[in-house]
Amino acid sequence: MIKLNNINKTYFGAQPLHVLKGINLDVEEGELVSIMGASGSGKSTLLNILGILDNYDEGDYYLAGQLVKNLSENQAAEFRNKLIGFIFQSFNLIPFKTALENVALPLFYQGVNRKKRNMMAMEYLERFGLKEWAEHYPNELSGGQKQRVSIARALVTSPKLILADEPTGALDSKTSAEVMQILREVNATGITMVIVTHERGIANLTRKIVHLKDGIIESIEENDPDKMDFTKEIK
Amino acid sequence: MFDIDSITEIWQTIARNKTRSLLTAFGVFWGIFILVILLACGNGFDKGLRSNIEGFSTNSAFLIPSNTTEAYKGYQKDRFWQPDMSDIEAIKKTLHGVSVVSPITSQWTYNGENNVFYGTKGGNFSMKGVLPNYNEIDRCKILYGRFINETDIAEARKVCVIGKKVYEDVIGTDKHPLGLMIKANGIYYQVVGVVQSYNDKVNINGQTNETVILPLTTMQVAYHTGDKFDFLMFTTARGYISKDVQEEVKTLLRERHDIAPTDEGAFMCFDFEEMFNMFEYLFLGIKILIWIVGIGTLLSGVVGVSNIMLVTIKERTREIGVRRALGAKPAVIIRQVMAESLLLTILAGIVGLVLGVGIMAVVSGFVNNTPSEDVMFLDPQIGFGAAIAATVIIVLSGLLAGVLPAMRAVQIKAIDAIREE
Ligand SMILES: Nc1ncnc2c1ncn2[C@@H]1O[C@H](COP(=O)(O)OP(=O)(O)OP(=O)(O)O)[C@@H](O)[C@H]1O
Ligand SMILES: [Mg+2]
Numbered sequence: 193m194i195k196l197n198n199i200n201k202t203y204f205g206a207q208p209l210h211v212l213k214g215i216n217l218d219v220e221e222g223e224l225v226s227i228m229g230a231s232g233s234g235k236s237t238l239l240n241i242l243g244i245l246d247n248y249d250e251g252d253y254y255l256a257g258q259l260v261k262n263l264s265e266n267q268a269a270e271f272r273n274k275l276i277g278f279i280f281q282s283f284n285l286i287p288f289k290t291a292l293e294n295v296a297l298p299l300f301y302q303g304v305n306r307k308k309r310n311m312m313a314m315e316y317l318e319r320f321g322l323k324e325w326a327e328h329y330p331n332e333l334s335g336g337q338k339q340r341v342s343i344a345r346a347l348v349t350s351p352k353l354i355l356a357d358e359p360t361g362a363l364d365s366k367t368s369a370e371v372m373q374i375l376r377e378v379n380a381t382g383i384t385m386v387i388v389t390h391e392r393g394i395a396n397l398t399r400k401i402v403h404l405k406d407g408i409i410e411s412i413e414e415n416d417p418d419k420m421d422f423t424k425e426i427k
Numbered sequence: 428m429f430d431i432d433s434i435t436e437i438w439q440t441i442a443r444n445k446t447r448s449l450l451t452a453f454g455v456f457w458g459i460f461i462l463v464i465l466l467a468c469g470n471g472f473d474k475g476l477r478s479n480i481e482g483f484s485t486n487s488a489f490l491i492p493s494n495t496t497e498a499y500k501g502y503q504k505d506r507f508w509q510p511d512m513s514d515i516e517a518i519k520k521t522l523h524g525v526s527v528v529s530p531i532t533s534q535w536t537y538n539g540e541n542n543v544f545y546g547t548k549g550g551n552f553s554m555k556g557v558l559p560n561y562n563e564i565d566r567c568k569i570l571y572g573r574f575i576n577e578t579d580i581a582e583a584r585k586v587c588v589i590g591k592k593v594y595e596d597v598i599g600t601d602k603h604p605l606g607l608m609i610k611a612n613g614i615y616y617q618v619v620g621v622v623q624s625y626n627d628k629v630n631i632n633g634q635t636n637e638t639v640i641l642p643l644t645t646m647q648v649a650y651h652t653g654d655k656f657d658f659l660m661f662t663t664a665r666g667y668i669s670k671d672v673q674e675e676v677k678t679l680l681r682e683r684h685d686i687a688p689t690d691e692g693a694f695m696c697f698d699f700e701e702m703f704n705m706f707e708y709l710f711l712g713i714k715i716l717i718w719i720v721g722i723g724t725l726l727s728g729v730v731g732v733s734n735i736m737l738v739t740i741k742e743r744t745r746e747i748g749v750r751r752a753l754g755a756k757p758a759v760i761i762r763q764v765m766a767e768s769l770l771l772t773i774l775a776g777i778v779g780l781v782l783g784v785g786i787m788a789v790v791s792g793f794v795n796n797t798p799s800e801d802v803m804f805l806d807p808q809i810g811f812g813a814a815i816a817a818t819v820i821i822v823l824s825g826l827l828a829g830v831l832p833a834m835r836a837v838q839i840k841a842i843d844a845i846r847e848e
Contacts, residue, residue: 236845245752245842265757272841273754284749284844288443301754306432345753357845 193256193353193384194219194242200250201237211237212248213407219386219400221352224379224417226387226395229404235388236357238404242386243276243355244268256352273301277346277383279356279375283338285330285345291317292326295344302349316344320374336367343374347383354378354385360394372397376417437767444739451735452775455828458725459776459821463783463809465717466817471794471807473710478805482566482625484527484662485703488673488696491658492680496692500685508684508693512654517683522675524667527563530656532556532646533633534612543597543639544610550596553633554611556646556656564660565624567635570594572605572620579619579642586645587616590636591623611639614649669700722820729772729824736768736832740839747836748844761833768829769822776821784809 201212211234227235240246253260285294295313320340360368379385395401401413441448498504518528534554541549562574608615624635663669686693
């Protein structure tokens with residue numbers, strides 16, 4: 193699903209900052225991978241490159257067999273819209289749209305008609321137990337509800353890849369566990385998922401843990417989440 | 428561009444900040460409103476002033492002989508001279524720049540005493556003798572009967588056409604005027620027509636409404652002037668310049684009456700075309716000024732819309748970034764911002780247009796129903812063409828206002844939404 197060959201990324205700010213120094217990583221279809229590392233190690237940078245939100249300087253990135261390099265804005269938009277679903281730490285729901293409208297938005301950009309769009313959005317909201325909240329605005333929802341709305345939004349286009357940057361970062365431990373449970377269920381349907389986190393408890397719920405340090409992959413740890421004890425809180 | 432989905436999208440963003448949208452829209456509303464009011468007022472003045480000369484040929488000039496001011500060919504200076512009918516023939520024959528030439532003889536009113544009578548009723552009016560073609564230069568509305576015709580001229584018939592006021596004062600509107608005999612300066616004439624002037628400002632030896640018009644030949648017989656007359660009017664043919672034609676007429680008259688070629692004092696000339704052209708330029712100037720002021724006001728409205736939308740776009744960085752992350756293509760973002768600007772501007776503009784037109788319709792009704800001696804202001808409304816132009820301008824300003832914000836918006840990348848915290 194994802195193939196990274198020697199990805200390099202430098203931020204040219206006041207001082208050039210070489211953030212990614214040759215990343216090589218393969219993620220198979222249907223995998224659940226987490227990326228861990230200290231603050232500033234380049235986790236978000238890597239995830240943004242995976243999401244074609246940012247570009248890289250050197251190397252090759254293959255997504256679903258296609259080389260992602262020097263794409264036009266339109267091509268990138270199409271990739272993101274069709275292949276990738278994003279889940280953000282701060283939800284990034286549009287405040288003046290209802291939960292339903294937020295979920296339906298990616299379909300709007302696919303040109304799906306209103307009726308079908310709202311039907312599909314409703315389906316996903318229902319799946320995450322948010323049917324009663326469909327007409328509510330984000331500021332009327334709890335953090336967990338917001339994150340579930342944003343998961344619904346990420347899934348509504350049936351993407352092949354879900355990218356989540358600290359999806360539980362703004363949530364308490366109980367809600368985090370719920371959200372992780374949902375993400376694991378989503379992954380179980382065959383959708384590839386990459387989660388950035390700095391919480392060991394979250395990473396432990398994934399099958400593969402990529403440890404990032406100073407811009408290189410320090411180690412890749414295989415993990416069996418089913419051994420974990422879910423009765424315990426994860427934090 | 429304006430399907431139901433886009434409208435909803437746009438409306439959400441506009442309605443989200445109602446006060447600001449309203450303030451933004453106000454600039455455009457005000458610009459169009461002012462433009463419409465100004466244009467309507469300009470039209471009002473234009474029509475008002477034009478109404479004063481309605482029916483009068485604006486390409487006409489008239490020429491009044493005056494005593495010579497130079498000695499020439501053995502004649503003393505200060506000699507009295509008068510044009511005659513052979514001059515008219517000569518002008519018709521040789522000067523192609525003259526389209527209508529009309530000799531006129533007139534009888535000034537006698538120091539305010541009544542000179543025109545029907546039975547015992549009388550009034551003080553001026554008289555003039557004209558040819559039928561006078562009605563081609565100073566057109567008037569025939570209320571009864573007809574104007575002077577060729578038979579009247581050929582037979583020097585004792586008939587007259589009277590102005591509306593003469594009819595009202597001397598005969599009285601309770602009587603049918605045709606066929607009645609009125610006495611003017613001691614001679615009886617049969618009334619064959621009653622006329623009303625379209626304008627009430629043009630005054631050629633008396634306003635037409637207050638004149639008794641005779642056939643020129645009748646007048647010449649009555650006052651023993653032979654085939655001479657007092658002054659002449661002419662209109663310039665299409666494609667000729669009135670100033671040149673006027674000079675040609677003067678030259679012809681100088682030759683025929685032994686007047687020195689350099690004698691300018693022997694004629695008094697009024698070139699209406701020149702005067703009207705001045706009016707035209709004045710109106711044109713006013714119109715240009717109005718458009719400049721109106722468009723200027725509108726432009727400041729456009730700048731306002733643009734400016735506030737730029738601020739809005741900045742505030743919406745995160746939202747737009749999220750949209751980009753979710754797959755909105757640049758064109759979609761551009762379209763949305765442009766559409767927002769267009770919708771805001773068009774709504775505001777249409778309100779301004781409708782309100783401006785509405786107010787001026789009320790003012791117009793008021794002005795038109797207020798009788799006044801000096802009409803300066805009439806029917807102050809904008810024409811259909813101007814309304815269409817205003818609408819086009821509204822749309823263009825909407826697009827114009829949207830360009831900068833749209834360019835700014837499309838520069839926002841998905842990554843900006845994620846970074847901005
Ligand atoms: N747009 C940018 N311009 C310049 N430097 C940047 C930019 N974005 C990130 N950086 C720098 O690159 C480094 C890696 O940033 P990144 O956000 O990838 O870290 P991270 O691993 O996600 O950290 P955290 O756990 O705190 O989120 C940091 O030192 C950061 O300051
Ligand atoms: Mg980060």
